[in-house]
Amino acid sequence: MQADLGFWVLQGLNALQLSMLLFLLSVGLTVIFGLMHFVNLAHGSLYALGAYAAATAGAAIGFWGGLLVAPLAVAALGVVLYLVFIRRMRRAGPMAQVLVTFGLIFVMLDLTRIIWGAQALSAPVPALLDGRLTILGVEYPAYRLFVIALGLAIWGVLALVLSRTQIGAMIRAGVDNDSMAACMGIDVERMFFLVFCVGCALAGLAGAVAAPLLSVTPDMGLQILIPTLIVIVIGGLGSLKGAIAGSLIYGVVQTFGAVLFPQLASILIYGLLAAVLILRPAGLFPAKG
Amino acid sequence: MLELNAVDSGYGETQVLHGMTVTAQAGRVLAILGRNGAGKSTTLKTVMGLLPAKTGQITFEGRAIRSGRPYDIARMGLGYVPETRDIFRSLTVRENLELAAKRFPAPPGGWTMARVLELFPRLGERMANGGMQLSGGEQQMLAIARALLMNPRLLILDEPTEGLAPIIVKLIHDRLMDLKQTGLSMILVEQNFGFATSLADDVVIVSKGQIVWTGTPDEIRADAEAQHRWLGV
Amino acid sequence: MLETRNLSKSFGAIHVTRNVSLKLERGERRVILGPNGAGKTTLFNQLVGEITPDKGQVFLAGEDVTALSVQARARRGLSRSYQKNTLFDGLTVEENLGLAASVTHGHWHNIRYDSLTRRDVQDTVREVAEQVRLMPYLHARVSDVSYGVRRQLEVGVALATRPLVLLMDEPTSGVGPEMAKGFHELLSDLPRDLTLLIIEHDMDLAFAVADSITVLNYGEVVFDGSPEEARGSSLLKDIYLGAWEDA
Amino acid sequence: QAEDIKVGLLLPFSGVYAALGEEIETGFRLGLDTFGEGSGASFEIVREDSEASPPVGLAKTRKLVMQDKVDVMAGVVSSGVLGAIRDVVDGAKVPLIVANAGNDEATGEACSPWITRMSFSNQQVNRPMGKYLVDQGITKVFTIGADYAAGQQMIGAFAEAFKAAGGEIVGQEFTPFQKTQDFGPFLAKAKSSGAQAVYAFYAGGEAISFVKQYDSFGMKDALPLYGAGFLTSQLYVDAQGPAAQGVITALHYVPTIDNEANKQFVEAFKAKAGHLPSEYAVHGYDAARALVEAVKSGATDGETLGAALQKTSFDGPRGATAIDPATNNIVQPIYVYQIVAGEGGAQTQKVLAQLPAEADPVNGCEMALIN
Amino acid sequence: MFRHTSLRFWALGLIAAAAVLRALTAEYFGVEMVAEIAILAILVIALDMVAGFGGMVSLCHGALMGAGAYAYAMLTVKVGLAPSAAFAGAIAITGAASWLIGAVCGRSHGIYFIMATLAFGQMAYSLVFEQPVFGGDDGVSGVPRIDLSLIGLDLNDPRTFAFACLFVLGFVYWFATHVLQAGLGRTLTGIMHNEQRMRALGVNVWRIKADMFGLAGMIAAAAGALAAQHVMFVSPGLLNWTVSGEALVVVILGGLGTIIGPVIGAIAFVALKHEVSAHTDYWHLVVGLILIAVVMSRANGIFGWLEQRLSRARPVPARDVIAHQVRKDLAAQGALEDA
């Protein structure tokens, strides 16, 4: 079985697909995390919310509508969260932030249960992507290929925006020393607000993309949180490169670990995380800022 | 140009400024002298909106700026070089400079990247370095260069010569002199008495959060008693 | 007491120190001069072990310490102050000094008693506080005192370890003339067998306290001699002093 | 004269199993309402959230027993909680009607006269499928299930019966419990294993993801999917959608079972909860009924209730149901069903076969009868 | 730096009196709650020791406690050791493991430290969950309590057991505050404020961190061994990261870096949880909201708030120090990357 090329292609695609889903999620978190030094543990809940929004909206206006609505809805929630909590917590340091967002996890968990019930929902795969395509002699679900493509596309866009615009430098300056940045006429507050909203929208997008693939349950956000954190810590906080590298490493280790060393599978990734942190205490590709 | 009138300010519970009243005239250089801990830096921070003023008025070109946000105050044309320099450590030297240069386009004859690098050639050699890797003196140059690139109407310098080699101090002195000649208004907080008095048009001395002495450079040079009493020279 | 041989370090293409060889006798007081960015602080960092040199050795009291960690060198009597304050900001001045003294007196790793209330620690704290004129501030929190006071504490913490060799990185930058003068007195009060290496930009102080002067430029030792020689050196004037000294 | 029976209802009302807790509670209350009328007793329910966590469940059980002094307990979703509280209820001699937890030991080596199970046991649901598959001409099977005690018991019981009937297990995979969201890697393995069919056990969110992903890889045609009926439980088929069509599984209850008792139950439950009942609902419903029957037979306190519960037997929604006096486990028929398209695009269960009720082997249970 | 202010003594006395009173008078469940609170309080003291005084915000203390519980359960049930020997054994084993974790993770700071400890915690969780020796998902039952009949005590009596837990809590409180006031604790606090300077003063930073983490691990193990005896059952859920998260919540709710604060946090948390869950299934929501409100109040937890109102000597909240430290670290990393 292992000698068969098809097996490697298929599992490789599986790994890539998982990586891209994690990338969509972790990139938002890493941007908020690394640039604003804001520890948003509720990021997973935003993802869950995106999935619920996509499932609900999808039922009414179809998958593509849901894919559009979910990020917007989550970004809107992000606005509320920012105005009510985050803005006041920015200077409070990671401990307070961990706690407030830890509290938010539970609040949002129960809120989803109250609104959507405790039972699992799901979103259908759109007709356009319902089939399978053949790549390198392997039949593979079209929807999963779509996830891969979407992840790569978002990566490209973000890389372009961050490296080619001054906004990246402004954000980093604000992170370094917000009062000095303000003294240079940078509206630090507004900038962070935008960053936060974009991060939230990406989480919502990840949820919307995941909805047809997985089941939509209240605790899906909690489940995905640890893998996402592992991804960004392996990759290094705040860097796009880190998010993509971490996602790929996680996807590959998880997928191939599961099929090749099933007994070790669940320990493997934690071992890897520990090893990375021992050798490179700041992750593989820490942000330059 | 900039006026403080009976300003009280401080850090949380600790009040540092007690009725600080001082005026910086347009086109002139005001030197603020005083012992360590007198409240010089606190005055500047309050002007920039980094510390809230509890009472009193602060006006810049006639507009009240008390309790404005630093962001707005900076955009009104105040360029600030803090005593801690506050280089953006995770940005390269170039990025530090561009942050100002790209967002505050130089008026004709204003400060441009090229002119600033001419002023501090040392920085030119370090353009790709991270802000953190600069030596102390290089950081000071960068902080001044950065403020100049904002092409401010009032330049506020908090101990610009601290930690600089004499040759650089001289250089900065000459450049500031040039700036002064172009009519740029400046506020200068200094420990270096000679440096300050040779640049300033007006001198004030701060002690315990209040102005205790006002005059010209010549007057303070002549007033050994005041020097001894307020500056410990 | 402290010796370096061919110490070299570069960051990428920048050579920050090139073949620096220094030799300080016991009790010698040497001032390092040099333009900004000459590599003075980086030299200190290599002496104490915060940066590993690319090549060359460091000897402390005859022992090759090049491979030793920062803390190991510190416990052999090497102490430094920083150009940029490196203090325990949330603690009081007394606690800052006490932490340093408790390491010296060997109480730092004890789980039986409070290291800061030990007699020997308290005595050292008091002595040092007097030396660096910090008595009035003992119970103030570092984050509440002015910058100048912090500069004094920066030296005080380094002194409180009761070192054999003390490296000071621009100890008077940011302190007023009065305190700078006080600092001069402080230096003259220090025991004569304490070896001092000082980075200074204040020429009056430098010439007043130095037994010898070393000038660094672009990472290289370009001058090594007595203060008298330095005063007359045209090289020093060109690269460092400029015409400012008479202002 | 009206007796007052205090019932401790221990269910997860928060956490991942909250949905099951809700179903069971609704069923239980419906059961009390439906059957309690003529019993002459009134029932007081003290409800406690076990959070599906053994230590919490244990603490709550102790509270119910020692402080609230309940006459009887009902509930328990997770086998872990059941294992944790077993000694307490056994020691305190408080009868417990298990309304879900299916671990085999509870009615095997760790059985207790005070613990009566009205739900199912893991092996009971899966064992009959071994022979059934061979009868359908399937002799090579790949099994896959969640890696925890219940998953291992379910798959294990099936595999044993399947091999006994002459089948061959060509591959076996246990996936990390509640940590696996992407089954792609395992499905690829199953595909290349040379099996004729896949037999799976999953529940909850994992069941939904598994069935959908199985379909998306296009495996249903070449490699039909069988499994324990929890895989396509009434609770999940709506979310699974058309992906579930064609999957054949076995379970002790589906809402489409054709008998009078079930019709009434389904009607009443729908009226109350607004959706079709799942097997979890029926556990609660029948647990309540067993309790009421025990009271009707004259039981008034813990001890008499315990004795009476051991003798439970009635025709309920799942057909003829009785307690096996040797283990205190339920004996019930098992239904093989397939998910097919129903009216209005919904999925419905088509019962293919009713396999006869069969008591579990005693498995080391030494059951003392109460009185 | 840890100081015993008079407010702290008052709080301590009040808590002790209330606990004894409640353990004496409450009904069954009330007594159980005392034991539950005492055990949680022991755990959070262990966490506050390293987080509040060393900036080592650990997300594996739940796992350490679980390890202690499992070690105790395995040593009694599977190895057949006497419970008191097993108690000591559990503390020793967990302490050693904890020392190693501290030594390894001590290199990283801030959020990286949190994640590194999380990784070790989850590794332990997976190990226990998946190795059949540990009973997997089903856990290990039949865990005995220590036999104190020699001194005439029966720990199987809930009231006696609650008192035993309170006794251990008292000892742990004394021990923790003592260590924090001793050289080791002072040095650790110095490291939290400025690691670089501590090194330059001659301190072996990683040793201090590892030693303190090891001591805290021993305390967490004691909490675990008590928890195992309390429910007489252990299951893998004990080691899950959410337990560590909850412990952290309790520490901050009470007041990071005050030792007495976390004890108050434990009382508040357990009481709140029981009170709210008695009224609604959505108790997570309510507790979450209250938590947010407390943290947003900008005070350093409940005790920090009390301290702010009632005492003049206002120590710098450890969380501000940590915040500052993390910022510096992150910026410094950016710089290193350029080299």
Ligand SMILES: Nc1ncnc2c1ncn2[C@@H]1O[C@H](COP(=O)(O)OP(=O)(O)OP(=O)(O)O)[C@@H](O)[C@H]1O
């Ligand atoms: N962050 C702070 N929190 C509380 N008090 C402070 C703070 N910073 C400064 N102070 C206090 O405010 C007073 C004035 O400080 P300031 O920095 O304005 O002095 P300065 O005149 O600039 O002195 P220097 O020449 O030393 O820089 C000092 O007494 C100092 O103790």
Ligand SMILES: Nc1ncnc2c1ncn2[C@@H]1O[C@H](COP(=O)(O)OP(=O)(O)OP(=O)(O)O)[C@@H](O)[C@H]1O
């Ligand atoms: N980590 C680093 N990476 C790259 N370059 C560095 C690094 N650290 C220092 N440098 C460079 O090395 C040179 C020497 O720096 P150093 O801090 O030793 O100067 P200095 O002599 O102390 O100057 P000053 O008097 O201004 O403090 C500077 O040009 C600086 O930019």
Ligand SMILES: [Mg+2]
């Ligand atoms: Mg100042």
Ligand SMILES: [Mg+2]
């Ligand atoms: Mg320097």
